Amino acid sequence: MATNELKLLGCWFSPFTCRVQIALNIKGLEYDNIVESYYPKSDLLLQSNPVYKKIPVFSHGDKIICESPIIVEYLDQVWKDNGAPSILPSNAFDRAMARFWVAYIDDKFFNPMRSGLIAQDEESMKKHFEQVEQVFMRLEDVINKCNNEGMEFFGGDKIGYIDIGFGCYISWVRATEKIKGIKLLDETKTPALVKWAEAFAVHPAVKGVVPETNKLVEFVKGFVQRLVDATPQ
Amino acid sequence: MATNELKLLGCWFSPFTCRVQIALNIKGLEYDNIVESYYPKSDLLLQSNPVYKKIPVFSHGDKIICESPIIVEYLDQVWKDNGAPSILPSNAFDRAMARFWVAYIDDKFFNPMRSGLIAQDEESMKKHFEQVEQVFMRLEDVINKCNNEGMEFFGGDKIGYIDIGFGCYISWVRATEKIKGIKLLDETKTPALVKWAEAFAVHPAVKGVVPETNKLVEFVKGFVQRLVDATPQ
Incomplete structure (x- = not known):
């Protein structure tokens, strides 16, 4: 997976950003880490998450996914067969x-x-x-x-x-x-x-x-x- | 699936109970509908959902599941191959x-x-x-x-x-x-x-x-x- 296919818009202090970073690490995925300024919110954040205007925002090619639990489930489903451990139980x-x-x-x-x-x-x-x-x-x-x-x-x-x-x-x-x-x-x-x-x-x-x-x-x-x-x- | 294997504790007026009932109908599953008194809350409710003390509570044999979105996802996963339509998209x-x-x-x-x-x-x-x-x-x-x-x-x-x-x-x-x-x-x-x-x-x-x-x-x-x-x- 080319690095620029996966992008994470987040902040170092955000527990929700950390969730996604940990999940990406578990899956062994490389990604572009885009730092959100947050005060004030960037145009990129406002455009990519118009509903909540919150980080993290994860992009997989042209697909944009928001809300950390949902992003983690997405990562677990898409990269379920790449040899990395699963994050959610299968049962x-x-x-x-x-x-x-x-x-x-x-x-x-x-x-x-x-x-x-x-x-x-x-x-x-x-x-x-x-x-x-x-x-x-x-x-x-x-x-x-x-x-x-x-x-x-x-x-x-x-x-x-x-x-x-x-x-x-x-x-x-x-x-x-x-x-x-x-x-x-x-x-x-x-x-x-x-x-x-x-x-x-x-x-x-x-x-x-x-x-x-x-x-x-x-x-x-x-x-x-x-x-x-x-x-x- | 024997009827008494599946039990739903809920109320007719609860939108969250309705979610589970609709999901059960989509899957074509029979279940015991247990009416929660709610005012006051029954011992069954307090014991089966000690964290939230809220309906609906779904039982599958000895497994108890709470929170309607989680119950619906559970039903969709367990009965994904019974010929009924899936509820969540596979993609x-x-x-x-x-x-x-x-x-x-x-x-x-x-x-x-x-x-x-x-x-x-x-x-x-x-x-x-x-x-x-x-x-x-x-x-x-x-x-x-x-x-x-x-x-x-x-x-x-x-x-x-x-x-x-x-x-x-x-x-x-x-x-x-x-x-x-x-x-x-x-x-x-x-x-x-x-x-x-x-x-x-x-x-x-x-x-x-x-x-x-x-x-x-x-x-x-x-x-x-x-x-x-x-x-x-």
Whole structure:
């Protein structure tokens, strides 16, 4: 596949961009990495994703695909026979479960995490981060079940759809912990998830893709300030 | 497939339950229809969907699957070779597009629709229903493109994933129009979508599944009152 056939429009700090990058790495695909300016949004972004105007946008020749879970499924289907590992399970029920948990993570994790980050008072912050911890507790149950069946990752002995779907947020969790001076991913509460996060971070398809914590901390501080400025108090 | 192998826990008024019923009809599958009491939620619902505590819940033997888009994909994968039509396109890009639009509909349509229904002042109602109309305008473009290629439905010459994903809401649109005395699905603005909605409603897999408008009007009035009572003004 010629490099210029595959293009990814994204940003280094975007967990959703990371998802696609990890999936492309798993599949061993080369691609053009196009950096989105984001502030302000580029004409390319506005034209290629007119519905959401959000990154990542993936191009495969003249085909444009948006929304990270959908892009990952697309990559997995198109390059299912190139010798690389599959990302979603082939079994229909396991596949349904993988989709369920990724949708759950996107539904229940991102908003409370963001709200906790921009919360200006202790009580409000605590309330939002309690919801984040509830997500961790549920995922602890899921990864524990995997571990009990001898599997290191949600995807089994290799990282898969849930690993990518949740793992992309781990750098943001670490950065949030540093900024707020709190512990979110706590090994006394979710030991299996902490162990999973460590194994995920050093996986060859992940390393170098997810942002380095200190670099992200600086970005997140500016990101939070912009959100605070834009949010009615 | 023995009837008692397949069970659907749902409600007649739930658009999400309707999605699964239509998919089961397309696949020609018999199933036990278990009526959820919902007010209050049954023990069966709380036990079988502890994460969301929402209908529909689909059981295939001892396998339990929640969330209507995920259930529909599951049905399509498991019964892909039973002679019935497929629900999702087989082509990876068309599949990605189908997932994109159903996710868009669930993201952008349901909340404004609900907010418009419970809005107590004209201005607020108008604002929410304008968002609903924006969704219609986008879908008008999509169905127009299908029509121009000689296809009656989003799914081609047969109903598919987007048809089910959006069609399940049409009865709620009709009921809302009656209750509020307004026109939402307007043939002067979205003629192709209006024509599509008529063809969808009389499709053999749909007829008898989606609620009859007058019956739904009575239910929606009570539903709205409960939401209004529960919403801080």
